[in-house]
Amino acid sequence: MLQRSLAAKESIKTGLAMSLACGCAMALGWSNPYWACIAVAVVSLPTVGETFKKCLQRLLGTFVGGVVALAVIALFPQERWACIACLALYLGICAFKITRSKAVYFWFLSGYVSLLIAVAIIGTSAEHAFYTAVLRMQETGLGILVYALVSVFLWPQHSSRDLDATVKSLLAVQAKILHLSFSLLRGNGQEEAVGSWLPLGDQLLNQLKRRLDASEMEQFEIRELRGYWQRLHGALQAMLSSMRLWHESFPELRHLDLERFVPDLAQVHEAMEGRFSRLQDSLEGGNLGEEPPLTLHLEQQQLASLSHLERAAVLTTFAALQRVEADSRTLLACLRAIKEPPRRHKSVLPPESAFPEIKRRADADSLLALFRGMLSVWLGSLIWIFVDPPGHLAFVVFVGLFTLMGIMAPQMDWRKFLVVNLIGVVFAAFLYVFIMPGLSRYAGLALLIFVFITTITYVSWRPRLAALRLAGVVPFIMMTNLQNQQTYDFASFVNNSAAMVAGILITAAIFQVPISSKPEKMLLRVMARFFRQAEGYLTSVRGRPAAGAGKEPLEAQWAAMQLSVGKIGGWANSVDYAVLQAGAKNAVGALVGSLHSIAYCFRLLASVPPENRACPGGIDQDFQAWDGVLLNALRQWAYAVRDQEAETRLHESLSQAYAAIEQAIEAAFEAGSDQMDDQHAAALYGLLGGYRGVHRALIHHAALAADFDWARWRESRF
């Protein structure tokens, strides 16, 4: 009921804003008032903060795109090939930046507007191009201003109100993960239960980031404490990451009773649950007092009775638990700094550099976006010059626009997009032919715009129907070509519609060049990329320089691996499982889960400080041999064509190698143990625990891969 009420309010706001924006543009005597309507359609988002953020990006993108277009026109006034080359290069750069930048919408607008303004000069004059650029900015600004005013004064929705709720939900999920993990360690829980809550934590973290960015725009109090809120987000992220690392250490403890070696495990469990309960209560006005570190003891005598492998398992879990406890104290400090006056807490807060934002590196997808962006302008221009399709220059703009949309949403289903746009065109045609000619005053047009837009927005309110909403609204606004002196030319309408449809078809073809963008092909490609990244990460971890030489490259590699896993999950959601074998969806889900596990096991391995990794001779040789086994598996998955037979053989060899290496390393540790002091021994046990975790994760992945129908996934399909 609440959702429906919110949908109705937002739909009414969008319809009202669009009617007002169109009316204001017409009253001011501006050409192309439908540009103001498009601005409203695009920036209408649920909360004030999100709207302001998008408005700013739209305005800046329009300005920069206009400046670039005018510069290109000024530099190459009579040289069409140089003009096309520059525009193609700029669109390619915008496409490249879309894949890397946080300001995705800015780059999208910039590329699209540059093309729009540049084609305005064809057959006209430079003054007309300048006039078009200025008019575009005016209309965009008007649309943004009208919607901003409507969203602020009529039923305003604030992201900041949801901020505390999101933090509380995230804390609740982390508390649940903590409880389930402790239950599992104490022999009462189930492995699957913990695993099912971790993705929810990731989703809430992303939601918090978006709400925080939006809230900074709408509320001064949050903007003032921006640094503290960013630290809190970083602390929550670090907490979730530590919980994942802790969870990855559990399988090696299967036959061990951890409470024998950590006697205060039950008290720590209770204390940590109490801490999370106080964290959640603080968001509803409860007090957060100072909390000393929880003391965790290891029973050294009990530990000495274990084999070296079992000792490594216990110490790895223990170190991960200590990290979880430390991160919970950091979380507490960050939340206290927000809820209580910050001046008193500056000294206990971690610096902002403790949670660095890792910049996204360019990968193969970024370069592909650059290529496709450039290809779209060249192909559109060549078709316009030599074929002169319906819509003429509008065709070039449509191809560029849809290419940028496809790069923003890589999993775009072009068939559904075409069908939805065709439905939008049919609706628009009905209104254009039968309703609009009967309107004599603006009141009638305003009512038509209000009813149509409100209905479309209400029906397609859910986020996954956003494409349907745009496809219903944009054809109506663009094809009807609302003007002050309205004329009706059905031939022009059909020509523009045909240009739009042809643009979609050409863009769908562009996304098959040079490699197919079908979800199942992209999934396999990105999976191979993940294993190449894992290979690079392992070699960096083993060969990395001593402390002080900078850890950013390793962090950037880790971020790239996580991004790849995220992309694989995205592609997995877009696959048409109807054309694959039964159970394919679950099989892919399990594979993606195993990739997460591999990534975090590598992270656990890398957590041992490099200065503590020098090994006595025999142990070092065994670790190097272990490196060889792991790298061999990673390289096979990265570079070889995968099939069930090869995967089965790899699974068997990995399992056999695991057993052999465990025996050898146990003996090496036994022989070298008296050469190590306590600190060095703890680090080496951490390394041993890390290697076992990675190997176990690779064996699990190999087992899943052996049952996966790779050939069916690689088949050519339409």
Next chain:
Amino acid sequence: MLAAPCEVNIGGIYMPPLLVAGVLGLLLTYGVAKKLTRLRWSRYFAAPPLVFVALVIIFTGLIETFVITG
């Protein structure tokens, strides 16, 4: 004598024959492609997108030659 393609009259709106033939050819090709995928015959093609384009051209030509005639 070959029958020449002429404009297609739909409810008083005159469409160029290539447009109608192209739309019908596209729809027919989509249906054929979907069927080929379901039967897993598409795996015998090295480049299905190119096959799709070729089928569109073939079906458009056939429709315009034999269906849309004067």
